[in-house]
Amino acid sequence: MKKNRSQLIGSIKQIEKSTRLLEPDGQNRQKLFNKINGFAEEFLTTLGSRPVFQNGKEEGTDLLNAPFTEHPDDLGEMLKNFSDNVLNTGLNPASPGHFGYIPGSGLYYSALGDYLAAVTNRYSGIYAASPGAVRMEAMVIQWFAKEIGYLESSSGDLTSGGSIANLSAVVAARDAFGFKAKEYSRVVVYLTAHTHHCVAKSIRIAGLSESVIRLVPVDADFKMQPESLIQMVKRDKSLGLIPWLIVASAGTTDTGSVDPLEDLFEIAEINKMWFHVDGAYGASFVLCKSGKKKLKGIENADTLTMDPHKGLFAPFGTGVILAKNGMDLHRPYQYEANYMQDEKTLASKSQISPAEMSPELTRHFRGMRIWMALKLAGVNAFRSALEEKMLLAQYFYNELQSIDRIETGPFPDLSIVIFRYIPQKGEPNKFNQSLLEKIIQDGTVFMSSTMINNNFMIRMAILSFRSHLEKVDQAITIIKSMIQRVEN
Numbered sequence: 001m002k003k004n005r006s007q008l009i010g011s012i013k014q015i016e017k018s019t020r021l022l023e024p025d026g027q028n029r030q031k032l033f034n035k036i037n038g039f040a041e042e043f044l045t046t047l048g049s050r051p052v053f054q055n056g057k058e059e060g061t062d063l064l065n066a067p068f069t070e071h072p073d074d075l076g077e078m079l080k081n082f083s084d085n086v087l088n089t090g091l092n093p094a095s096p097g098h099f100g101y102i103p104g105s106g107l108y109y110s111a112l113g114d115y116l117a118a119v120t121n122r123y124s125g126i127y128a129a130s131p132g133a134v135r136m137e138a139m140v141i142q143w144f145a146k147e148i149g150y151l152e153s154s155s156g157d158l159t160s161g162g163s164i165a166n167l168s169a170v171v172a173a174r175d176a177f178g179f180k181a182k183e184y185s186r187v188v189v190y191l192t193a194h195t196h197h198c199v200a201k202s203i204r205i206a207g208l209s210e211s212v213i214r215l216v217p218v219d220a221d222f223k224m225q226p227e228s229l230i231q232m233v234k235r236d237k238s239l240g241l242i243p244w245l246i247v248a249s250a251g252t253t254d255t256g257s258v259d260p261l262e263d264l265f266e267i268a269e270i271n272k273m274w275f276h277v278d279g280a281y282g283a284s285f286v287l288c289k290s291g292k293k294k295l296k297g298i299e300n301a302d303t304l305t306m307d308p309h310k311g312l313f314a315p316f317g318t319g320v321i322l323a324k325n326g327m328d329l330h331r332p333y334q335y336e337a338n339y340m341q342d343e344k345t346l347a348s349k350s351q352i353s354p355a356e357m358s359p360e361l362t363r364h365f366r367g368m369r370i371w372m373a374l375k376l377a378g379v380n381a382f383r384s385a386l387e388e389k390m391l392l393a394q395y396f397y398n399e400l401q402s403i404d405r406i407e408t409g410p411f412p413d414l415s416i417v418i419f420r421y422i423p424q425k426g427e428p429n430k431f432n433q434s435l436l437e438k439i440i441q442d443g444t445v446f447m448s449s450t451m452i453n454n455n456f457m458i459r460m461a462i463l464s465f466r467s468h469l470e471k472v473d474q475a476i477t478i479i480k481s482m483i484q485r486v487e488n
C-alpha cells in the first residue's frame, strides 16, 4: 500500500539511523585514522625485517572465517585478520628485497595522495565535473610526455596499468589505419618472443585475433633484429599482406633489453607502419641521464606505454598511454550521450576529458598519487633513484662474475640481470630451480625466473625505490650460500 507523506517521513527518519553509520563523526574518524595510521607505521618501520615472501599452508583462507555481518566489526580484529591473512601471505612488493618480476614498490607520498583522492572523491573522468582534477592529470601526462621528448601535439591517459595502456595503443593503431573487418586476416603485427604477453592479449581483445603475428628473431642480447624485420616486411608485402604494427620493447620483462628503437622507427616510417613502444618496465628510465641515452628514439613512438607503478614507484593501478599525436587516442573513444549534455554548460572552458581518451568513464583519480609524489619528493629524487637502480644492476652483474660457475645473460641495459649456475654434475635447469626455491625460502630477497632457449634462468630485477647497495650485497651473499647448499 502507498504510504502517505507523514508515514514516509517516519520511515525515512527511522532508516536514516542505520544509514548514518556510513558517516562517522570527527571523533570517530580520528580514532579510526589513528589506529590505521599506527598500523601503517608499524608495517613501514618493520618492513626491512619482514620476509619478502611467505606462505603458510592456509594461504589466507582464515580470512573467510570472518564473513561480513549486518553489523560493524572491531577494527583491531580486522587489522589482525588483514595482517595474518593478507600481509603474511605471498609476496611483499613493498620490501626492499623484492627483486622478482618487475618490482612495484608503493610510495608513501602517493598513498597520502590516494587518501585525499578517496576522501574528496573528485571525479576526474570529465572536465566539467572537476576541471582541476582533469588539469592535474593532464599536467602529469604532459610532464611524462616532455620527459620522453614528445611535442605538445601529444596527449595521453592515465590507465590502470601497462596491459590496458598497450590495449589502448593497439586500438588507437587499428582505428588510425581504419581497417575493414574483411582485411583483418591480412594485417601483420611484428614483435619478438620477448614482447610482453599482454600485447597478444590486446590484439585479441581489439578483435584482431585473425591478424598475422610475426615473431622477429632477436640478437644475442635479446633485441629485435632490424635486418630480419626488413626482410619479413618485404616478404609479407609480396604475399599481399598489410604490414601494420611494430611493437618494440623499451625494456623487456625477461631480460630488460631495449630494442633498437631508432632503427625500428625508421623501418616503420619507410613502410608506413605504426610504431608502438612498450615501455611499461623501462620508459621511466628516461628520467635519468644513463637511461635517456639507452632509450634514444623512444620519442618517435606513435604510441608509448609507461607504467608509473613500476618505474615511478607508484602504488599498483597506475599506467600511462601516450600518443605522439593526441588525436590518435581520442579517435576510438569519443562519444555523445544525452545525459551528459550539461557538460557543455557547467564549465566555461573546455579540455578533452580522460573519458574521451579511454574506455573508462568513472575512474580512480590517479593523477593525485603522482602529483603528490612528484611535488613532495621533487623530481630529482626520482631521477637519482632510477640512476641508482641502473648502477646497482651493473654492480650486481659484476659481482656475479666473481662466483665460480655462474653464467650471466647480457650486461644490463637497464636494471635486470639474468643468470644461472652450472653445477658440477646434474641437470642445470633442476639445479637452478632448486637454487631459486632456496633463495626464496630464506625470505631476505625474492627473485623470479624465466626460460631462455630452454634454460632455466634466475632473474634479478632491481626497481624498488627501497632497494639499495646493502640489499644487493645481501642478495649476492645469499646466492653464494644457497649454491653451496644445493651443491651439497
Ligand SMILES: Cc1ncc(COP(=O)(O)O)c(C=O)c1O
Binding pocket: 102, 160, 161, 162, 163, 164, 166, 196, 198, 249, 251, 252, 253, 278, 279, 280, 281, 307, 319
Ligand atoms: C614490458 C611490460 N609490458 C607490459 C606489462 C603489463 O603491465 P601491467 O602489469 O601494469 O598491466 C608488463 C608487466 O610486467 C611489462 O613488464
